[in-house]
Amino acid sequence: MARAGPPTPQTDSAADDTGRLVERDALLTSILETVPDAMIVIDAQGIIQTLSATAERLFGYRAADLIGRNVSILMPDADRRRHDQYIDRYLRTAEPRIIGIGRVVVGLRKNGDTFPMHLSVGEAHTAERRLFTGFVRDLTERQEFQQRLTELQSELAHMARATALGEMASTLAHELNQPLTAVANYLKGSRRLLESGTPDAVGRASEAIDLAADQALRAGEIIRRLREFVARGESEQRVEPLIRLVEEAAALALIGAQEYGVRAAFAFDPAADFVLADRIQIQQILVNLIRNAMDAMHESPRRDLTVSTHRLDRDTIRVDVADTGPGIAPLIADQLFQPFVTTKAHGLGVGLSISRTIAQAQGGELWVDAREGGGAVFRLTLKSARRAAAAEVEGAHEL
Amino acid sequence: MSSDAVVHLIDDDAAVRQSLAFLLATAGHAVRVHESALAFLENLEGLQPGCIVSDVRMPGMDGLALQRRLRELGVKLPMIIMTGHADVALAVEAMKAGAVDFIEKPFDDDLLLGAIAVALERRGDAAAQDSETARTRERLERLTEREREVLEGLLAGRPNKTIAYDLGISPRTVEIHRANVMTKMGARNLATLVRMTLAARA
Numbered sequence: 001m002a003r004a005g006p007p008t009p010q011t012d013s014a015a016d017d018t019g020r021l022v023e024r025d026a027l028l029t030s031i032l033e034t035v036p037d038a039m040i041v042i043d044a045q046g047i048i049q050t051l052s053a054t055a056e057r058l059f060g061y062r063a064a065d066l067i068g069r070n071v072s073i074l075m076p077d078a079d080r081r082r083h084d085q086y087i088d089r090y091l092r093t094a095e096p097r098i099i100g101i102g103r104v105v106v107g108l109r110k111n112g113d114t115f116p117m118h119l120s121v122g123e124a125h126t127a128e129r130r131l132f133t134g135f136v137r138d139l140t141e142r143q144e145f146q147q148r149l150t151e152l153q154s155e156l157a158h159m160a161r162a163t164a165l166g167e168m169a170s171t172l173a174h175e176l177n178q179p180l181t182a183v184a185n186y187l188k189g190s191r192r193l194l195e196s197g198t199p200d201a202v203g204r205a206s207e208a209i210d211l212a213a214d215q216a217l218r219a220g221e222i223i224r225r226l227r228e229f230v231a232r233g234e235s236e237q238r239v240e241p242l243i244r245l246v247e248e249a250a251a252l253a254l255i256g257a258q259e260y261g262v263r264a265a266f267a268f269d270p271a272a273d274f275v276l277a278d279r280i281q282i283q284q285i286l287v288n289l290i291r292n293a294m295d296a297m298h299e300s301p302r303r304d305l306t307v308s309t310h311r312l313d314r315d316t317i318r319v320d321v322a323d324t325g326p327g328i329a330p331l332i333a334d335q336l337f338q339p340f341v342t343t344k345a346h347g348l349g350v351g352l353s354i355s356r357t358i359a360q361a362q363g364g365e366l367w368v369d370a371r372e373g374g375g376a377v378f379r380l381t382l383k384s385a386r387r388a389a390a391a392e393v394e395g396a397h398e399l
Numbered sequence: 400m401s402s403d404a405v406v407h408l409i410d411d412d413a414a415v416r417q418s419l420a421f422l423l424a425t426a427g428h429a430v431r432v433h434e435s436a437l438a439f440l441e442n443l444e445g446l447q448p449g450c451i452v453s454d455v456r457m458p459g460m461d462g463l464a465l466q467r468r469l470r471e472l473g474v475k476l477p478m479i480i481m482t483g484h485a486d487v488a489l490a491v492e493a494m495k496a497g498a499v500d501f502i503e504k505p506f507d508d509d510l511l512l513g514a515i516a517v518a519l520e521r522r523g524d525a526a527a528q529d530s531e532t533a534r535t536r537e538r539l540e541r542l543t544e545r546e547r548e549v550l551e552g553l554l555a556g557r558p559n560k561t562i563a564y565d566l567g568i569s570p571r572t573v574e575i576h577r578a579n580v581m582t583k584m585g586a587r588n589l590a591t592l593v594r595m596t597l598a599a600r601a
Contacts (some may be wrong), residue, residue: 173483174456174483175483177483177503177504177505178412178414178415178483178504179414180504180505181415181418181419181481181483181504181505181506182412182414182415182417182418182419183418183505184505184506184507184508185415185418185419185421185422185505185508186418186421186422188422188507188508189418189421189422189424189425189426189508190425192422192425192426192508193425196425208418208421211414211417211418212418214414215414215418218414
């Protein structure tokens with residue numbers, strides 16, 4: 001509908017044109033009122049031209065309050081400041097990063113709630129100007145929640161691995177216990193044999209002890225495979241734009257945030273632009289940290305989640321995930337990154353230990369500090385990608 | 400052990416199977432090994448009396464499904480379930496379905512051999528079971544209100560942390576109540592506790 005269509009060939013009568021315009025207006029209005037997706041049309045300056053009834057409901061505004069305003073009002077602070085630059089860059093370079101592609105981003109409702117949404121953008125040219133139409137799907141919608149989550153899992157493939165962290169502990173226990181059981185059986189049996197003093201006891205016991213040793217090695221092999229699973233070598237590291245990496249992870253983790261009553265804010269350091277990392281593994285850590293933060297604030301009166309990025313020096317960038325939960329008791333802070341330590345009613349206590357292993361394998365660190373004014377800040381450092389190197393691949397990796 | 404009794408061992412892991420057969424042999428048991436529940440079911444004809452020691456998590460048919468199938472078929476061999484992953488809910492289910500014991504891998508040899516001894520003795524000894532049931536009922540009477548609530552949580556297959564959450568008390572307090580329940584009931588492990596409580600209620 002935002003596509004203006006080919007110019008009308010006949011211009012014989014002004015009345016005809018007016019008639020057509022009226023008809024087109026009516027058509028447009030009916031579409032906007034009935035289209036099930038939230039739809040927002042903006043111009044090249046980012047000014048909202050029109051929007052669908054669903055969009056009004058989704059963002060909690062009335063159309064009259066939005067038309068004529070910059071669309072950035074529907075975005076959290078960090079995106080708000082950058083949105084005009086996004087449009088400028090696109091108009092200048094004609095290089096699409098979201099148009100015709102679609103991605104998961106964070107939206108901001110009138111009441112201040114943030115929520116994950118899928119945004120796809122179409123472009124239309126009219127004789128005088130360019131228009132952009134955004135289609136928004138709310139990813140928190142209850143009835144679609146599970147299905148959407150599943151879709152995201154397969155689309156982006158990282159939640160699958162994040163979930164795998166929890167399941168892995170169970171599988172690991174089972175896998176490791178098999179050889180351990182065999183070791184114990186062989187050794188206990190050998191002792192029984194030796195104590196019995198039967199003629200062939202020593203020979204049979206030595207055989208059994210050899211078999212026990214084999215099984216101990218098998219256990220070691222399982223642990224080695226686990227390590228490889230957790231931190232798959234450096235070959236996967238690439239130059240990645242940090243903001244997009246963080247935003248995507250946050251949008252995923254924030255699914256269902258509404259039910260938690262959590263407000264998410266982002267603060268991106270413009271100097272923290274590119275990192276050298278395995279995107280999926282880092283996103284896995286961030287999803288884990290953000291989910292933890294949301295859980296931690298479950299019973300707090302104030303539920304503010306802040307994700308910020310910082311350039312520390314030439315080689316290091318840091319991402320902070322801060323919450324306003326009860327904070328980490330000093331007693332447990334030291335053990336928090338040990339496996340099987342947890343403060344949750346449900347949970348195996350492997351998320352943070354695996355996250356730290358991944359962070360270290362990626363050349364970074366992961367630790368926790370107390371947040372000023374209460375709560376916790378988890379800090380993750382990453383290797384900064386040199387600007388020169390980044391420039392070469394920017395086009396290849398950003399949308 | 401009983402001269403005619405055979406321990407039927409079912410586990411899909413070859414190393415576990417062989418090592419366990421070795422251990423049981425050194426303890427004087429006659430052992431038959433089966434690499435799956437289905438393989439065991441295929442050889443039911445002419446089945447030698449004794450007991451079954453089976454893993455839970457196996458491809459094809461798992462230990463619990465085997466337990467159900469055997470009951471349908473009217474095979475009354477006492478069964479000991481082993482698991483590589485301690486899962487309370489699973490233990491409760493197995494015990495409710497009539498397993499003699501539920502043992503977590505890896506285990507001390509005495510623990511398994513003790514369970515096998517119990518399983519082999521249990522065949523047909525109804526009088527002993529009645530007196531045990533009466534004893535269990537007496538012990539249940541001696542539990543406090545809170546201890547009974549914790550016991551209910553355990554029977555429902557809930558971990559300590561969940562029970563604590565449900566009752567609005569700390570996990571440490573649950574641990575203490577749980578320990579008291581075990582002592583008062585004279586149960587050496589959770590599986591025994593579940594088995595004796597369920598038997599007393601039946």
